[in-house]
Amino acid sequence: MVRLISLTLFLAIWWLASLFAGPQMLPGPVKVLTAIAVQAQSGDLFFQLGVTLARVLAAFTIAMIAGTAIGLLMGRVKIADRIGDPWLIVLLNLPALVIIVLAFIWGGLTEIAGVLAVAINKLPNTVVAVREGARALDTSLDEMARVFAVPRGKFFWHVVLPQLAPYLVAAGRSGLSLVWKIVLIVELLGRPNGIGFQIGVAFQLFDVTLILAYALAFVTVILIIETAVVQPIERHAFRWRKRAP
Amino acid sequence: MNDTHSVGENGHLKVRITHKAFTAASGERFDVLRDICFDLGRSEVGALVGPSGCGKTTILRIIAGLDIDFSGTITSPLSGRLGMVFQEPRLLPWRTVNDNVRLVAPSIAPEMLASLFQVLDLEAHCLHYPSELSVGLARRVALARALAIDPALLLLDEPLVSLDDALAERLLAQLATLIETRPITTLLVTHDLQEAVRLADRIFLLSARPAQIVAEIPLATPRSTRSEQEITKIVDEISNRISSHW
Numbered sequence: 001m002v003r004l005i006s007l008t009l010f011l012a013i014w015w016l017a018s019l020f021a022g023p024q025m026l027p028g029p030v031k032v033l034t035a036i037a038v039q040a041q042s043g044d045l046f047f048q049l050g051v052t053l054a055r056v057l058a059a060f061t062i063a064m065i066a067g068t069a070i071g072l073l074m075g076r077v078k079i080a081d082r083i084g085d086p087w088l089i090v091l092l093n094l095p096a097l098v099i100i101v102l103a104f105i106w107g108g109l110t111e112i113a114g115v116l117a118v119a120i121n122k123l124p125n126t127v128v129a130v131r132e133g134a135r136a137l138d139t140s141l142d143e144m145a146r147v148f149a150v151p152r153g154k155f156f157w158h159v160v161l162p163q164l165a166p167y168l169v170a171a172g173r174s175g176l177s178l179v180w181k182i183v184l185i186v187e188l189l190g191r192p193n194g195i196g197f198q199i200g201v202a203f204q205l206f207d208v209t210l211i212l213a214y215a216l217a218f219v220t221v222i223l224i225i226e227t228a229v230v231q232p233i234e235r236h237a238f239r240w241r242k243r244a245p
Numbered sequence: 246m247n248d249t250h251s252v253g254e255n256g257h258l259k260v261r262i263t264h265k266a267f268t269a270a271s272g273e274r275f276d277v278l279r280d281i282c283f284d285l286g287r288s289e290v291g292a293l294v295g296p297s298g299c300g301k302t303t304i305l306r307i308i309a310g311l312d313i314d315f316s317g318t319i320t321s322p323l324s325g326r327l328g329m330v331f332q333e334p335r336l337l338p339w340r341t342v343n344d345n346v347r348l349v350a351p352s353i354a355p356e357m358l359a360s361l362f363q364v365l366d367l368e369a370h371c372l373h374y375p376s377e378l379s380v381g382l383a384r385r386v387a388l389a390r391a392l393a394i395d396p397a398l399l400l401l402d403e404p405l406v407s408l409d410d411a412l413a414e415r416l417l418a419q420l421a422t423l424i425e426t427r428p429i430t431t432l433l434v435t436h437d438l439q440e441a442v443r444l445a446d447r448i449f450l451l452s453a454r455p456a457q458i459v460a461e462i463p464l465a466t467p468r469s470t471r472s473e474q475e476i477t478k479i480v481d482e483i484s485n486r487i488s489s490h491w
Contacts, residue, residue, distance in 0.1 A: 140333065143311050144335040147309050147327055240339040
């Protein structure tokens with residue numbers, strides 16, 4: 001209920017602001033929704049959404065898997081932490097734009113260069129979060145698994161991963177939003193399709209309606225992923241906590 | 246450091262720890278164990294009894310292979326099958342009782358698991374998470390887990406500590422039944438003589454730090470036929486002997 005009021009309020013402010021600013025600078029909600037409908041009808045919207053979403057998922061997956069592996073290593077092995085730490089600081093402070101431009105120069109204007117550039121941008125955040133989690137691993141459970149000779153794969157799945165889950169969820173949450181913002185820049189700079197490319201075109205035509213239409217459509221997609229995928233996974237991973245007294 | 250772990254035959258446990266020292270955070274080294282040498286025959290139950298903090302847990306950790314920084318040798322009857330009950334239950338909070346046991350014993354027959362849960366009164370708690378269990382229950386799950394792998398060697402670290410008397414009494418009886426019905430070489434660590442006399446075939450008395458074995462006491466009467474008076478008598482006898490050492 002509160003959410004609904006909040007949303008209505010947002011739409012009202014948007015509508016009022018559009019009256020003051022004029023339809024050129026800020027088109028109203030109805031106009032933007034109509035634009036979304038038109039784009040959807042031509043099929044163009046779904047194609048662009050799909051392309052961008054595929055890039056987001058690819059970059060996100062690479063960053064999470066590589067980041068988890070590196071973070072675990074750095075959290076568990078002291079020498080790896082000491083070697084990797086300066087690299088991590090460099091990577092954390094390297095602007096996204098620099099990484100993207102260099103990736104396109106070195107790798108050409110290719111799909112792989114684009115996706116990798118995004119993944120590298122996200123990577124250090126995941127590493128930092130997972131390293132923190134790996135440092136906090138419970139050694140008493142470690143010893144238990146060693147005494148009972150629990151095989152490596154099972155040890156990782158049943159003992160390590162559940163302990164990392166809160167850190168992975170935090171990294172994943174912030175990661176999804178960060179990744180899609182960077183994917184848009186990559187598309188603007190060096191891809192011939194996707195939401196970022198479309199917004200670039202709209203920018204050249206000063207078509208604010210189209211910019212808002214694409215942005216709104218993608219935010220909706222992310223919201224759906226969040227509620228339909230991320231939250232159920234989270235509930236499943238933390239089911240043992242809820243029943244605690 | 247000649248830390249050697251080898252596999253002995255016939256379920257025989259041979260412990261020869263000549264020396265073990267710890268380095269404190271301040272960098273100072275102090276001796277914990279000296280000349281801890283004893284043997285346990287197949288399916289024999291031994292009890293290490295000593296004052297708190299004398300290094301009993303350290304002995305178990307060395308036998309379990311968790312601490313390899315010592316001088317001496319361990320010949321254990323484990324062909325990969327070691328069951329251990331730590332002082333804290335050390336269960337996975339995110340797995341149910343059932344899954345906690347199955348993690349270490351994936352190939353256990355369902356009937357075996359059911360009978361184990363039945364002896365330990367855990368049937369009603371199979372699907373509970375550890376956070377929903379009392380200390381006593383969690384202790385019993387840890388015991389079930391150690392026995393589920395059908396161990397050749399069972400190590401118990403203060404299995405009854407911090408339980409109230411009634412609960413300790415019940416678990417003691419369950420433990421006695423369980424080790425009576427299985428041919429498992431068992432080593433028990435405790436500071437409670439009563440507990441040791443009720444469960445063990447052989448008691449090793451330890452001195453204060455650095456721990457040494459001051460006496461080895463074989464108990465002649467079989468566990469199941471020991472009467473209350475006999476237990477009290479043995480406990481009194483041993484207490485008199487150790488008053489000079491502790």
